[in-house]
Amino acid sequence: MSRFGRATAIERVGDGRYAIDLDAGFAIGAALNGGYLMAVLDRAAVDATPHQHPISTAATFLRVAKAGPAEILVDTRKTGRTAATSRVSLVQNEQVAVEALITTGTLDPAAEPDWAGEPPVPELPPVEKCTGFQPVTEERERGFADRVDMRFDPATMGWLDGQPMGRPELRAWFRLPDGEDADAYALALAVDALPPVALNLGAKGWAPTVELTWHMRAVPAPGPLALHGTGRLLTGGWFDEEVEVWDSAGRLVAQSRQIARVGRGG
Known part of the structure; x- marks a missing residue:
């Protein structure tokens, strides 16, 4: 089993009840990444229903x-031939940290779109011309940054040098670091893997997600995923972020939209 598979492995301990030991490696600071938490919840929802994929996940993050x-805890509200819907809660220290409404279904890996609109897959420079994180050393690990293999489009990374591009946009290549091909749960991680797009508007520090909805649109082909994050509005301390995930075959395989607070760090 891959490192990501082990980190998201759940154990059924009762009817609609699962146990997990949440992996510190997927933390950003003290808080675990929202995409990682959604992957965990999606695994439980799929296990509790007769379908193979998390088609829609609407998660509200109540506590860190x-x-x-x-x-x-999985409370299945409806089960049908093509879809099942469950209310899924992540409980820690007797408090609900994340609550989600998850619809599962089964996608055909060979299915082709009947119609696909614009824009096409985002244009990213070749992986070798993109910006990556420095490799981990035995003395230093950086949490989430060491659990994903990401290469960022340099044109969208000016915020790192104090020169934000003035537009809420980020683009990157994404893979799991052990070379494992992406599945549904890796897609859940990918939609929340980019730094906040508000950083390119001058925001700083941690930008906590309040609500995030993501949709699985297709089973991804083997190879790296292309991520394109954008936003429409920053106002009153809130910003939105939309992410599209494209696979190596040029297909849109996941979409997400979230509302988050603007970072206040230095």
């Missing part, structure tokens, strides 16, 4: 989830 033991 931290590394360590947690419980997942």
Whole structure:
């Protein structure tokens, strides 16, 4: 099993009840990444229903989830031939940290779109011309940055040098670091893997997600994923972020939209 598979592995301990030991490696600061938490919830929802994929996940982040033991509760509200819908809660220290409404279904990996609108797959420079994080050393690990293999389009990374581009946009290549091909749960991670697009508007520090909805549109082909994050409005301390995920075959495989608070760090 891959490192990501182990980090999201759940154990059924009762009817609609699962146990997990949340992995500290997927933390950004003290808080676990929202995409990682959604992957965990999606695994439980799929296990509790007769379908293979999390088609729609609408997650509300109520409290910061931290590394360590947690419980997942799945309350299946409806089960049909093509879809099932469940209310799924992540509970830690007897408090709900994340609550989600998840619809599962089964996608045909060979299915082709009946119609696909614009824009096409975002144009990214070749991987070798993109900006990556420095490799981990035995003395230093950086949490989430070491659990994903990401290469960022340099044109969207001016915020790192104090020169934000003035437009809420980020683009990057995404893979799991052990070379494992992406599945549904890696897509859940990918839609929340980019730094906040508000950084390119001059925002700083942690930007906590309040609500995030993502949709799985297709089973991804083997190879890297292309991520394109954008936003429409920053106002009153809130900003929105939309992410599209494209696979190596040029297909749109996941979409997300979230509302988040503007970072206030230095």
